[in-house]
Amino acid sequence: MGTPVPKGQLRPGDLVFFRNTARRRGITHVGIYIGGGKFIHASSGAGRVVITSLSDPYYAKRFAGARRLSRHGGGDR
Numbered sequence: 001m002g003t004p005v006p007k008g009q010l011r012p013g014d015l016v017f018f019r020n021t022a023r024r025r026g027i028t029h030v031g032i033y034i035g036g037g038k039f040i041h042a043s044s045g046a047g048r049v050v051i052t053s054l055s056d057p058y059y060a061k062r063f064a065g066a067r068r069l070s071r072h073g074g075g076d077r
Contacts, residue, residue, distance in 0.1 A: 002067035007054070010066055011035075016054065019064040027064055 005014050010033045018029040022044060031041030034051065039059075043050045052059060 002069045005066040005068045007063065007066065011068070014066050014068045016066045017064045018059055018062040020062055029062075033066065 002015065005011075010016070012033060012035045014033040016031050016033050016039050017027050018031075019025075019027055021029040029041065031039035031052070033039045033054075037054050038051050039054060040049060040051050042048070043052070054060060054063065
């Protein structure tokens, strides 16, 4: 669902996906890009919602891609 977005073209509201977090395989974590190279997400390690830089080594290594959802409900328009 949604349109793939290159990392360099992220906009606030885009979903960012990460693989192989929490010792599990595949896409295992998602956040919402908020601009300025940062995303907001529920961190199981911190036990709360946090803001993290996409350049944080843990997440940079696990970045799997991003998607932009349509505001019109269609997802791919």
